[in-house]
Amino acid sequence: MDSQVIVALDFDSHRAAGELVARLGDACGAYKVGLELLTAAGPGLVRELVARGHEVFLDLKLFEIPDSVAGAVRSAGALGASMVTVHAMGGTGIMAAAVEAAREFPRLKVLALTVVTSMTSGDLADVGIASSTDEQVLRLARLAARAGCDGVVAAPREAAALRTLLGPQPLIVTPGVTLPGETQRGPRGGEVRAGTPWAALADGASHVVVGRSVTRAPDPVAALRRIAAGGQPCG
Numbered sequence: 001m002d003s004q005v006i007v008a009l010d011f012d013s014h015r016a017a018g019e020l021v022a023r024l025g026d027a028c029g030a031y032k033v034g035l036e037l038l039t040a041a042g043p044g045l046v047r048e049l050v051a052r053g054h055e056v057f058l059d060l061k062l063f064e065i066p067d068s069v070a071g072a073v074r075s076a077g078a079l080g081a082s083m084v085t086v087h088a089m090g091g092t093g094i095m096a097a098a099v100e101a102a103r104e105f106p107r108l109k110v111l112a113l114t115v116v117t118s119m120t121s122g123d124l125a126d127v128g129i130a131s132s133t134d135e136q137v138l139r140l141a142r143l144a145a146r147a148g149c150d151g152v153v154a155a156p157r158e159a160a161a162l163r164t165l166l167g168p169q170p171l172i173v174t175p176g177v178t179l180p181g182e183t184q185r186g187p188r189g190g191e192v193r194a195g196t197p198w199a200a201l202a203d204g205a206s207h208v209v210v211g212r213s214v215t216r217a218p219d220p221v222a223a224l225r226r227i228a229a230g231g232q233p234c235g
Contacts, residue, residue: 001083007024007211010037057209060076062085069101151172156176197210
């Protein structure tokens with residue numbers, strides 16, 4: 001995926017997503033489509049975005065038996081998606097199945113989701129995992145690399161450790177980025193392990209996923225250009 005900044009279309013309708021896409025125009029090259037929008041609008045929206053020349057990060061967070069995961073990855077490739085996500089917690093079997101299925105689509109990258117950005121070490125303990133989030137992210141990233149995944153998804157603050165672990169080639173995609181002065185959502189509403197997009201990129205992230213910082217900005221184009229410019233106002 002060429003665009004380092006991916007805008008998250010976290011909407012509940014095709015119409016709302018389409019309005020933002022139209023407003024951003026050529027300023028945005030890549031969009032994330034997640035489960036909410038995919039369920040509401042259907043796969044046709046992904047086809048539309050691809051047909052308009054946009055890259056699509058299809059954030060499915062696949063966690064199923066390997067055959068089902070492989071089928072979903074092939075469907076993502078047929079839609080023209082550039083990236084698709086699978087849960088690293090599902091283990092080597094489902095990640096390897098996703099990687100194998102993606103071979104039919106040379107442009108499709110398989111990313112392993114490590115620990116979702118809304119989770120804390122306490123949340124991991126609730127499900128029987130004694131490790132901290134930092135430890136678990138690195139453990140799952142190693143597993144993903146062995147399974148052949150093209151990269152991982154993790155919180156911004158984990159980018160530096162992941163880049164050191166994985167080396168220069170794998171993709172590191174960081175959702176949960178916020179701009180200075182923005183209110184961070186709490187543990188029940190969204191990301192708790194957040195950071196700025198510029199810090200994430202400086203620490204080694206290959207891509208950042210931005211949502212409300214752009215989608216709810218008074219001027220989404222200016223907000224996106226500010227992020228892409230490294231925080232400097234764009235004239």
